[in-house]
Amino acid sequence: MAEQQTPPISPIAPVAPVDVLVIGAGPAGATAAIKAADTGLSVVLADEQKAAGGQVWRAKSTAILSAPSTPESRAGDDLRHRLSASAATCLFDHRVWQIQPLDQGWMVALTGPEGPRVITARTVILATGAQERIFPVPGWTLPGVIGLAAATALMKGQMILPGQRVGVAGAGPLLPFVAHEILRQGGEVAFVADLNGLADWTKLTPQMLRRPGLALRGAGWLARLRAAGIPLLYRHGVRRITGDGRVEQVEIGPVDDRWKPVDNQQTRSFRVDAVCLGHGLAPATEATRMLNCRHDHDPALGGWHVATDDLGRTSIAGLYACGDGAGILGAAAAPVRGRNAAKAVLADLADKSGAGQTSPASNLRSVSAFGRAMTSLTIPRDGILDQITPETIVCRCEGLTRGDVEAGITAGGVSPNALKSDTRCGMGPCGGRFCQETAAMLTARLTGRPVEEIGLPTARPPLRPLPIEAVASDFDYDELPIPAPAPL
Amino acid sequence: MSTPYDIAVVGGGIMGSGAALRLAEGGMRVILLEQGDIGQGASGVNAGTLSLQIKRVRLMPYALRGHQEWKRMGAEVDYRETGGYTLAFTDREADLLQERMTMKQEAGAPIGFISPNEVAVREPGLCRKVVAASWCPADGFANSSLTGRYYRHRLKAADIDVREQCGVTEIHRDEPGFTLQTSSGPVQARRLLLACGGWLKPAAAMIGLDLPVRARVNTVSVTERGPRLVSSVIGHATGLLTLKQKGNGTVLIGGGWQGLGQPGEGGNRGRVDAGSVLPNLRLARYAVPGLKELRIVRSWTGFEANVPDFYPLAGAAPGVDDAFLLGCVRGGYTIGPFISQLMGDFILGRQPELPLFDPARDFTKDIQP
Numbered sequence: 001m002a003e004q005q006t007p008p009i010s011p012i013a014p015v016a017p018v019d020v021l022v023i024g025a026g027p028a029g030a031t032a033a034i035k036a037a038d039t040g041l042s043v044v045l046a047d048e049q050k051a052a053g054g055q056v057w058r059a060k061s062t063a064i065l066s067a068p069s070t071p072e073s074r075a076g077d078d079l080r081h082r083l084s085a086s087a088a089t090c091l092f093d094h095r096v097w098q099i100q101p102l103d104q105g106w107m108v109a110l111t112g113p114e115g116p117r118v119i120t121a122r123t124v125i126l127a128t129g130a131q132e133r134i135f136p137v138p139g140w141t142l143p144g145v146i147g148l149a150a151a152t153a154l155m156k157g158q159m160i161l162p163g164q165r166v167g168v169a170g171a172g173p174l175l176p177f178v179a180h181e182i183l184r185q186g187g188e189v190a191f192v193a194d195l196n197g198l199a200d201w202t203k204l205t206p207q208m209l210r211r212p213g214l215a216l217r218g219a220g221w222l223a224r225l226r227a228a229g230i231p232l233l234y235r236h237g238v239r240r241i242t243g244d245g246r247v248e249q250v251e252i253g254p255v256d257d258r259w260k261p262v263d264n265q266q267t268r269s270f271r272v273d274a275v276c277l278g279h280g281l282a283p284a285t286e287a288t289r290m291l292n293c294r295h296d297h298d299p300a301l302g303g304w305h306v307a308t309d310d311l312g313r314t315s316i317a318g319l320y321a322c323g324d325g326a327g328i329l330g331a332a333a334a335p336v337r338g339r340n341a342a343k344a345v346l347a348d349l350a351d352k353s354g355a356g357q358t359s360p361a362s363n364l365r366s367v368s369a370f371g372r373a374m375t376s377l378t379i380p381r382d383g384i385l386d387q388i389t390p391e392t393i394v395c396r397c398e399g400l401t402r403g404d405v406e407a408g409i410t411a412g413g414v415s416p417n418a419l420k421s422d423t424r425c426g427m428g429p430c431g432g433r434f435c436q437e438t439a440a441m442l443t444a445r446l447t448g449r450p451v452e453e454i455g456l457p458t459a460r461p462p463l464r465p466l467p468i469e470a471v472a473s474d475f476d477y478d479e480l481p482i483p484a485p486a487p488l
Numbered sequence: 489m490s491t492p493y494d495i496a497v498v499g500g501g502i503m504g505s506g507a508a509l510r511l512a513e514g515g516m517r518v519i520l521l522e523q524g525d526i527g528q529g530a531s532g533v534n535a536g537t538l539s540l541q542i543k544r545v546r547l548m549p550y551a552l553r554g555h556q557e558w559k560r561m562g563a564e565v566d567y568r569e570t571g572g573y574t575l576a577f578t579d580r581e582a583d584l585l586q587e588r589m590t591m592k593q594e595a596g597a598p599i600g601f602i603s604p605n606e607v608a609v610r611e612p613g614l615c616r617k618v619v620a621a622s623w624c625p626a627d628g629f630a631n632s633s634l635t636g637r638y639y640r641h642r643l644k645a646a647d648i649d650v651r652e653q654c655g656v657t658e659i660h661r662d663e664p665g666f667t668l669q670t671s672s673g674p675v676q677a678r679r680l681l682l683a684c685g686g687w688l689k690p691a692a693a694m695i696g697l698d699l700p701v702r703a704r705v706n707t708v709s710v711t712e713r714g715p716r717l718v719s720s721v722i723g724h725a726t727g728l729l730t731l732k733q734k735g736n737g738t739v740l741i742g743g744g745w746q747g748l749g750q751p752g753e754g755g756n757r758g759r760v761d762a763g764s765v766l767p768n769l770r771l772a773r774y775a776v777p778g779l780k781e782l783r784i785v786r787s788w789t790g791f792e793a794n795v796p797d798f799y800p801l802a803g804a805a806p807g808v809d810d811a812f813l814l815g816c817v818r819g820g821y822t823i824g825p826f827i828s829q830l831m832g833d834f835i836l837g838r839q840p841e842l843p844l845f846d847p848a849r850d851f852t853k854d855i856q857p
Contacts, residue, residue, distance in 0.1 A: 098762040098765075100759060100760075100761065100762065107762070118762070411637065411640075411641070412526075412637075412640045412641075412644075413636075415525050415652075415653070417524075417525055417528055418526075420633075421525075421527075421532055421633040422633075422636060424633070427633075428785070431785070431786070458757060461762075461786075461787050462784055462785075462786075465783035465784065465785050466783055467782075467783045468769055468773055468779050468782055468783065468784060471770075472766070472772075472773040472780070473780065475770050477577060477617075477774055480770055480771055480774075481767055482726055482767075483726075483728075485588075485725075485727055486727050486744075486798075487544070488544060488588060
C-alpha cells in the first residue's frame with residue numbers, strides 16, 4: 001500500500017459552489033428549494049424520483065395521467081408547478097451516494113442519467129423523508145407480502161394493485177388508506193387487521209379534527225370498507241403468512257394492549273394472494289448518521305431522528321434537515337419545515353458569525369398535530385416482538401432468524417456494530433433499514449436496557465447501492481491516479 | 489480499591505487481545521480496556537487480506553508466522569487459503585512486480601511468477617490485459633468482521649477481565665504501577681500495555697510520550713452478492729488493489745486508498761472520500777470486468793497507525809518503567825496474532841522467538857535486520 005494524494009473526482013466538476021443543495025424533493029425539500037431560490041440563493045434540488053412530490057405527493061406515471069386526480073395528486077401538481085416556476089435547478093433521476101465536508105461547505109457525489117457527477121454547495125438541506133417500518137412475522141418474506149407504504153406508492157404512481165384479494169395489516173393511518181385504495185381501484189380486501197383498538201383511534205379525534213378534510217375522508221374510507229362487508233379487526237395482528245412459493249393464506253389473531261398475541265383459539269384464516277403489512281414510518285437517518293450528526297430517540301417522532309433546532313439546523317454547521325427525516329410530523333408540517341430550513345440557511349449565509357437570528361414559523365405545532373397523532377398510532381409496543389417466532393427471518397438480506405440474532409446478542413454482540421459484525425445482521429443491500437429496529441428491540445429486551453441506549457450502527461456510503469458501472473465505466477487506465485508504490 | 493491487576497492492556501483489537509491472552513497464559517492477572525467493542529477498530533474493518541505479496545520484506549518472517557496463526561484460527565474467522573495473484577498491466581508495473589516479488593521470494597515467501605496465459609486459464613474472470621503476474625499459494629483471506637467475535641470468545645474463556653465501551657481518559661504513575669481513569673471508574677495495574685492502534689498517540693501522551701504516530705485511513709468497499717468472478721486474492725503490482733470474492737458471493741475491494749479524518753476527529757472510523765474510492769473501484773473494474781454487473785453496498789474506512797519508518801512499535805515505552813507499546817505494525821491484520829504473542833513473551837520476561845521493534849529507535853534511519 002502506498003502513500004498517496006487524494007485525487008479530485010474527474011467527471012463534471014462544477015465551477016463554483018451553489019449556495020444550497022437540497023436532497024429530497026418531497027413537500028419539505030421542494031418547498032425549501034422554492035423558498036431559498038425565491039430569496040435569491042442559488043439552489044440545486046436533487047431527487048432519485050423522476051418528479052417532485054416525494055412519497056406522499058408522488059407524481060402519477062405517464063401511463064395513468066388520465067386517471068382522476070386525488071387531493072394528494074393535486075397538492076403534488078401544485079408543488080411541481082411552483083417548483084418549475086422557481087429558479088431552483090432540479091436534478092431528478094439522480095441518486096446521491098456520498099456527502100462529504102470540505103473546508104468550506106460540502107461535496108456531494110451523485111449518479112444520474114449522464115453518469116457520475118459532483119456538486120459542491122455552501123450548505124446542504126437534507127429532506128430525505130421516511131422509510132417504512134415492518135416488524136417481522138412468520139412468512140413475511142414470502143413473495144406477495146408488501147409494505148403498506150410501498151403499496152401506497154404502487155397505487156399512487158402506477159395504479160397497480162398489490163394483489164387481487166389482499167389482507168391489510170399492521171398499524172397506523174395507512175391501513176384504512178391502503179384498504180380503501182385497493183377497493184377503489186377494483187381489488188378485493190379480505191380484511192383489515194389493526195394492532196390498535198378502536199379506542200386508540202377515537203381518543204385522537206381532537207387532533208384529527210385539526211385537518212377536518214382529511215379526517216372526513218378517513219371516515220368515508222372506513223364507512224365504505226364497512227359497507228363492502230370487509231372485516232375491520234381491531235386489536236388484531238398477523239400470526240403467520242403461508243403459501244407455496246408465494247402468499248396463499250394468512251392467519252390473524254387478537255393481541256393485547258401491548259400488541260402481544262393472545263387467545264390462540266381465536267385466530268382466523270383468510271385466503272389471499274397478497275398481504276400489505278406495515279407498522280408506520282421511521283425517519284431516514286442514513287445520511288445524517290453517516291455525517292455524525294447528533295441524533296435523538298423519540299418514539300413519538302418515529303424513533304431515532306436527527307436532532308435539529310426549531311429551524312432545522314443539525315448539530316453540524318452548514319447542514320440542515322427538514323421533513324419527516326427530522327422526525328415524523330407528516331405531510332402538512334413538511335412545507336412549513338422546509339420553509340424554516342430555507343430561512344435558517346438564508347440567515348446563516350448572511351450572518352457568517354454563526355446562527356443567524358430568525359424565528360421559525362409559529363404554526364408548526366398546529367399543522368403537525370394531525371401528523372403527530374397518526375405517528376402515535378405507530379409507536380411500537382414491546383409485545384410486537386412476541387409475534388416473531390425463533391424461526392422467523394429478521395434480517396432478510398442475510399437470511400438471519402430471530403434465533404440467529406438472539407444468539408449473537410447473547411454471545412456478547414450487544415452493540416449494533418458488534419451485532420452486525422458478528423452475525424451480518426444489517427450488512428446486506430438494505431443497510432439495516434428493515435432489521436435494525438427489531439434487532440435493537442431484541443437487544444434491549446435481552447440486556448434489560450432501554451432501546452434508546454442501544455444506539456445505532458455506523459452508517460456508511462453509498463447512501464443507496466451504487467452500480468459500479470455508473471461510476472467506473474468510462475475511464476482511461478493510464479489516467480488512473482496511481483501514486484508511487486509503498487516502501488519495500 | 490481491589491488488588492491491582494498485573495497488567496492493564498489498553499485496546500481490544502488483535503494486538504491487545506492477542507497480548508492479553510499470552511499474558512494470561514503466562515500467569516498474569518490481566519484487565520483489557522476497550523473504548524468501543526472488541527475487534528471493531530482496524531482489526532474488524534480491514535479487508536481481511538492475508539497476502540505475503542503485499543508484506544514488507546523485513547517483516548516477512550513475522551508475516552509467515554502470522555499466516556500460521558490465521559490457519560490455526562481457521563473456520564472461526566472464516567480463513568481461506570485461496571492463493572493470490574498480483575497483476576501488472578503495464579511494462580513499468582511489470583518491472584516493479586519483478587523487482588519486488590523477487591525480494592519477497594528471497595525473504596522466504598513462496599512466491600512464483602506465472603505467464604499471463606496461465607493466469608487467464610486459472611482465473612478466467614480477470615481482464616486480458618495482464619502483462620505479468622506473480623502467484624503465492626499461501627495467500628488468502630479471513631473475515632475481519634469476525635475478529636471481535638473470535639477474540640471476545642477467547643478472552644472470556646481465558647477469564648480475562650474485559651471492559652468494552654470503556655475509554656481511558658487519564659493515566660497516572662503510581663509507585664509501583666499505574667492508575668487509569670476510565671469511563672467506568674479507576675483501574676490500578678502494575679504494568680501497562682498500550683495497544684490501541686490509531687489511538688496510540690493520544691494514549692501515549694497520557695504517560696508523557698510524544699510518538700510520531702499518524703493514522704492512514706484505508707478504504708474498503710463491498711459489493712452485493714454476485715456470481716463467481718474470481719476464486720483467489722487479486723492484487724496489483726502497486727499494491728493499490730486487493731480484491732477477493734467471499735463464499736457468499738460478495739466482492740471485497742481494497743488497496744489502501746485513503747479516506748479522510750484522524751482518530752478523535754468526530755466519528756471513530758474516519759470518512760470515505762469519493763475522490764479516492766472511485767479510482768479504487770475503477771482499478772477493480774479494470775482487473776475484473778464482471779464487476780460492472782454489481783453494485784457497491786458499502787464503503788468504509790479504518791485507521792491504520794504508522795510511524796515514519798513504517799515499522800512496528802513493539803517493546804518497552806521509552807523512559808517509562810513497566811509500560812509497553814504495541815502498534816503501527818504494517819500488515820497488522822496478518823502479523824497481529826503473532827507479534828502480540830512476542831509482545832506478551834517480552835513482558836513476561838521470556839525471550840521472544842523473533843526480535844521486537846524498539847519504540848526508542850531513531851525513526852529517520854532504516855532498521856538494520
